[in-house]
Amino acid sequence: MFRTALRNVLAHKARLLMTTLAVMLGVAFVAGTLVFTSTLSDAFAKSSAKGFEAVDVAIRPGGPDRSGDGSEGGDLRGPADLPHELLERVREVPGVASTTGSVSGFAALADKDGKLVGEGWSTLGGNYDAGPNGKGEDPRYDLRDGRAPRRAGEVALDSKTAERTGYEVGDTVRLSVNGPVREEKVTGVFDTDDGGVAAGGTLVLFDTATAQELFSQPGRYSEIVVTASDGVSQRELKENVEEILPKETEAVTGQQLADDQARMIETQMDGMRTGLLVFAGISLFVGVFIIANTFTMLVAQRTKELALLRAVGASRRQVTRSVLVEAVVVGTAAAVIGLLAGVGIGAGLRSLMGTMGATVPDGPLVVTPTAVAVSLVVGIVVTVLAAWLPARRAAKVPPVAAMGSVHAPATTRGLVVRNTIGALLAGAGAALVLTATGMDDGEAPMGAGAALLVIGVFVLTPLLSRPLIAAAAPVLRAFGVSGKLARLNAVRNPRRTAATAAALMIGLTLITGLTVIAGSVQKGIGKLATDSIKADYVVSMANYMPLSAEIERTLAEQDEVTAISPMRNSPSRIDGEYEYLTGVDGAAFGKLVELDFTHGSSADLGGEKVVVDRETAQEHGWRVGSDFEVTYEDGERGELTVAGVYEGNEMIRGIMLDTAVLDPHLEQLTSMQVMVRTEGGPSESVQSSLEEALGDNPAVLVQDKQDVSESIARMITLMLNMLYALLAMAVVVAVLGVVNTLAMSVFERSQEIGMLRAIGLDRRGTKRMVRLESLVISLFGGVLGIGLGVFFGWAAGELISSSMSTYELVLPWTRIGVFLSLAALVGVLAALWPARRAVRLDMLEAIKTE
Structure with missing residues (x-):
């Protein structure tokens, strides 16, 4: 029977070709997904690990609460930056060869055409730490051309960005940190193993004092990098450093940083991998119909042959196995071809990312044993499962059918049973979907109902x-x-x-x-x-980072602006829970937004009076006139009064209060966006005027x-x-x-x-x-x-x-x-x-x- 099955495969090569192609395409999709994501993950992980080679221990602020105990009076602004005094103390720790203070933040660089460079990737700024005397070298960055920045108005660019933009030492570049445009002179070009740069991002380096002013505070660092003396291990150095660290500060080994980064990259790849595999599964599911159809037709065409096998002594089990062996042969061939095609797809997708402007770190194509095993198993199992029903049908061919030219068609009873089952499945699925539409959390029931309905309709398609x-x-x-x-x-x-x-x-x-x-x-x-939104324009950063208060001031000075309000976000603690407050200009807010108030109005917003969206009010049991205590981000307490309740939406929701009350508690005055109303309404000339006033900043969006x-x-x-x-x-x-x-x-x-x-x-x-x-x-x-x-x-x-x-x-x-x-x-x-x-x-x- 095994030889008979092989002969049947060879005899029906043309008829099995489409089945092989269907399985091969599905397997190729699966294999290509696994190869592509594994290659990306490996390349980014190795690039990231390389970036930590010069780091033996990193000292970072730790813990989200400066109070250390999560109490009501704690500071909510997050961990404080590290003082310069700590860096000096770390230099004296036994086993320390060198220390480097690091400061970093968002920095948008414009190319020679004024367009944002590295959009969609990491667009960062940092500092070049030249040591205590200002004449040393920063071990993190290898200068290729020129020199390091030494004063305000000077920057260094990473070499990949310099190549992409054509900037050279001596050129003047335009960039933005949190709004205002800055013009800086390029004094140097450096090489870096930073993973963000390898992925197509940009890195702009300032001198330490300028970087601290832009991204932190004078004399403070976001991280201190420590390298070990010869013969001192990372673990030993970490233990030595921890002895002098203050509370809410942590020391992490370079190896741990690399491992954490690798896990984060793997987690990000998991999401992409899962999404792509879902579509591969859809292709394979569609292929199941082709495989089942093919084997059903082959069985129908070989009725006499199968009946003769039964007549000369073949059992039902042997006939079933014969058809399944054919399926295994076809599935194996398709899976092998699909695996090879998938490797090619993985390589092609990586090259395609490069042509689309996305830079992928150098590295080999990764074909893991898991990818090989999964591809082969999926191809064979899908084919065998799809052929199982036709194989059972083949086994039921009676020997007497050898006397006729065709086997008996499906009985009326069989069709009635099929239609009944299909109607039940489709009815249950449709009912479940309709029921889910009225549920608050109906995603899962709706998905189950949709699956039942599709299966039911498929069963009913003959009818x-x-x-x-x-x-x-x-x-x-x-x-x-x-x-x-x-x-x-x-x-x-x-x-x-x-x-x-x-x-x-x-x-x-x-x-x-x-x-x-x-x-x-x-x-x-x-x-x-x-x-x-009644505002004519909404101004925000291109990467949705906070805007500098200078943007708001610049816009307010324009003659055509008649009303303006920022929208500042600030963490707070209310009733023991974290809530975000949104600071707005109470006098102008009602002219810039159109909210549906169930009680009160935007005119009531001002002073200690706030307006709240309906869901937040219900969660806290508030109504108009309710007083509540709030702990601001700086730990200070205050009392606010609900003056209005509105229907929130995807664009505006939460607790709105006047900036005059909120601003004194903020460490930095920044806004997520600024809403602007102008005389005469929006027009191209007004928009151009506002953009010009902001210095034609590539990092700032002025949108109607x-x-x-x-x-x-x-x-x-x-x-x-x-x-x-x-x-x-x-x-x-x-x-x-x-x-x-x-x-x-x-x-x-x-x-x-x-x-x-x-x-x-x-x-x-x-x-x-x-x-x-x-x-x-x-x-x-x-x-x-x-x-x-x-x-x-x-x-x-x-x-x-x-x-x-x-x-x-x-x-x-x-x-x-x-x-x-x-x-x-x-x-x-x-x-x-x-x-x-x-x-x-x-x-x-x-x-x-x-």
Whole structure:
């Protein structure tokens, strides 16, 4: 039986080709994902570890609470920076060879065209520590050209940034730290192993005094790096240093830092890996239908052969094993080819990142044993599982079937059972989805219901195929005999048609559902920006870091500005819990936002009176007139009064109080954004005037409401396009399924096609018949997929609308039309080879075929 199975594989090479391709594509996706993420993880981890080679021990502020005990009176501003006195004390510790004070923060660098460099990656500034006498070298950075910065107005650039921008020693660069534009002279170019730079970021170095002024406070460091003397281990040095460290300060070995960084990188890669594997799983799930279809058709075509095997003594178990052995052979071949293709995909994705401007650290392509094992196991297991049902069906072929030419079709009873099960599953799934739309936390029930509904519809597709395909009869009649034959062929074997259409249905369900959700969210956010903001412009940093108070002052001085308010975030403690306070200009706030107040109004905001969103008020049991005690970030206490309660949204929520009350408790006056209203409303000239006043700063965004909406829309569109690209694999596999079904159907109907040709159906009519059959099957799958996708999009929107009041269902009719056209195109393309094969059949040979 084993030899028989191998001979069958070799005898049906062409018919198993599409199955092999389907499995191979799914496995290649899995292998490519594992290789790509492992390669990135390894490259970044090694690059990061290299950056810690000069670090034996790092001293850092520790603990989020300066009070040390989490008490009500504690300082909430986070750990304090390290004083210069501590650095001097560490220099005297036994085993210390050298110490370096480190200061770092955000620094946006503009290229020669004024555009932000390193956007989307790490854009950092730091200090070059030249030692106590100012003439030493910083072991972290190896100067390639020029010298280190020594005073204000001088900077050094990392070599990769210098290469990308074309800056050289002596050039003047424009940069921004927290708002205002600075012009600095490049005095040096250095090499660094910093992981952020290796990933395409930038690093700008200032002299220590300037860096402290920009990122910390004079005489203070964010970290102290210590190197050990010869013969002193990192653990021994750490123990020595810890003896002189004050409370709320910690010492960490360089090895631990490298290990922590590697774990963080691995965690980040896990998210990417999981996301990509989900789409690989979808492709493999779609491939299951193709595999099951292929083996079902092969079993049907070999009925006499299997029956004869039973007649000469083969048991049911042996026949089942024979078919499963074929599946193992096909799955193994597909898995091996898919693994090799996956390695190529992993390498290609890494190169693609480079062409898209994302720099990946140098390193080898990593093919882990896990990737190899998972790829092989997935390919073989998926194929065997998909072939198991056809194998069982093959074992049930009675020996008497050897006397006939075909095995008995599915019984009416079997179809009734299938339709009953499908109706129950679909009904339960739809009911669960509908119930979940009214739940506060309905994501899990909705996911379970969606899965049940898809399975139920798949089980019901043979029943659904007849009425839906019959609906196309009027159109098909226009194609004469070819159209009529195509319709009859499409419904001749409903199970086969169902399995073929289901593969395409799943892909289009996901694509349509995602499109409906994305379009609706985009519309809701755009409406939110329009409805809740009366300001003409919103000013923020390009990386959403805090803005300098100087930005607010500069804007307030402009003649065209009629109202302005910052939005400052500050941590506080209320009722023993952390809450963020938002500081605004009480007098101008009502002119810049449009909030729906259930009690009170924005006019009541000022002094010790605050306005609170409804959810926060309910959590604390507040109402208008309620007094509550607050501990500000500097540890000082105060009492505030609720003067108004409003409906919060995704853009504005929380506790709003006047900056006159909040600002004295802040260590630094910074804002997350500044809202501006201008005389005459927004216009290009006013926007240009504001940008010019801010020095045409590449790091600062001046956006009107339309810009805010469009920036969010761009993010959603980018995400949607990425999902389309990932789901395209599932559509490609579905196309292979249609090709496979048609090709094997043509082979199965060779005698019939030969007879049709003999009685007058010409080559063009034969091609048209096969193409129309493919078109009908594809459109059937497309209609089911789009229908399910719209339903799931609506259901998910009902959940989203509970947290987004402006959410509005948008049915993207244009894109839905494109998806339906895509399904039709799939049918046309999939029929090219089967139709060509059908017209090449020799009529006399085909008629003689049994």
